[in-house]
Amino acid sequence: MAFVNQNQILQSLIAEQLVSDPASARGRLLKEAARLFRDKGYERTTVRDLAAAVGIQSGSLFHHFRTKEEILKAVMVETIRLNTALMQAAADSEESPRGKLRALVRSELESINGQTGEAMAVLVYEWRSLSESSQVQVLELREIYEGLWLSVLEELNELGQLKADPFIVRRMLTGALSWTVTWYKPERGGLTLDGLTDQVMAMLGL
Amino acid sequence: MAFVNQNQILQSLIAEQLVSDPASARGRLLKEAARLFRDKGYERTTVRDLAAAVGIQSGSLFHHFRTKEEILKAVMVETIRLNTALMQAAADSEESPRGKLRALVRSELESINGQTGEAMAVLVYEWRSLSESSQVQVLELREIYEGLWLSVLEELNELGQLKADPFIVRRMLTGALSWTVTWYKPERGGLTLDGLTDQVMAMLGL
DNA sequence: GACAATACCAAGCAAGCGCTTGGTTTGTAA
DNA sequence: TTACAAACCAAGCGCTTGCTTGGTATTGTC
DSSP states (O other): OOOOOHHHHHHHHHHTTSSOOTTSHHHHHHHHHHHHHHHHOTTTSOHHHHHHHHTSOGGGHHHHOSSHHHHHHHHHHHHHHHHHHHHHHHHHTOOSHHHHHHHHHHHHHHHHHSTTHHHHHHHHHSGGGSOHHHHHHHHHHHHHHHHHHHHHHHHHHHTTOOSSOHHHHHHHHHHHHHHGGGTOOSSSSSOOHHHHHHHHHHHTTO | OOOOOHHHHHHHHHHTTSSOOTTSHHHHHHHHHHHHHHHHOTTTSOHHHHHHHHTSOGGGHHHHOSSHHHHHHHHHHHHHHHHHHHHHHHHHTOOSHHHHHHHHHHHHHHHHHSTTHHHHHHHHHSGGGSOHHHHHHHHHHHHHHHHHHHHHHHHHHHTTOOSSOHHHHHHHHHHHHHHGGGTOOSSSSSOOHHHHHHHHHHHTTO
């Protein structure tokens, strides 16, 4: 498979209309929404907050989205789509199972602590605010994403390099990596994203 | 130090008025509040929900607590107090650093997935709903709790048994263990709490 | 340049929210 | 029995919420 960079992946997803262009009105709203939802929580964020963040009246929001919850759902759906593609590319760029796992860890840390960090945090911590029917739809996408992890972890396990059950390791990693959003501040303190990735791999004895 | 069981610890904390008796009106409310806050989130839980859960009128709540937020804070404060005492006892019951760490992991898993699980989940996932001044107060208690973990992890590190930085390992464990609340269901599926603890230790290469 | 369709505004509605109020019941102790 | 505080109820106030409505700019298309 050819190597592609992150921007190419984003562009092709936009072309397929699977994620909104960050430059479009919809895209800008979703970005601001993700930030507000992470900072204040979905419930504490009002439609007036959302509208103000993109400079329109609160009522005008409902021209783009039918309900407030639809905004939350859109944030989650587009985030999973983008990150599934990014993770797939990261895994494909490596040969060895260990290399693939490291790429996945690094890629997820990047998603959580980088550009799409707000949206990733929303995905993890605002799950309960989604209606049940929306949860089902988002869960379907999430399973593709998780499948990526499991295939790599199972490969490692068959090689005897994993010290615990693949399913459990993935779940522990889900918690551990998403939790980094609450404490990891790359700017102050010397730990880089690669350094953090190394620590995670070391912790797993890899 | 003498071995004490969990109930003895709870009783002595009640006697010192550091946590509410679960049989008292206040104690029952806090228990119901923890459950509701975890299930629906703090913001989605109304004072009418809280009152109905203990069979009183919504206005009557404010005879016991000045504000709704005070209820959230009380849930968090009492939960930390209880669990700090439980963790201290668990660590003291073991000799070796590895044994102490295992006891801490098991104890935290028990807190998260057992009786006080609702409250522990609230502590982790409703942090943002606390006012800043309350956050400061709860954080002070939290630091005692974290100190317990760090002293054990540092001891292990000095013995060369830890594969990554103690601070980072603790943070990874915080995320990983608290996340178990979203997927670990001891009743269905064969994994016991001890089994899960073993998996965590294995993952750390211990 | 006509004409939709799209994007937005200004105003406000109905419902639900946290919390207050004034008054009644219940528990306790002399 | 009396006295008094703690616990509770019934009612509702003032405010904020998500969302609707009727209308006006703005944009793209032929």
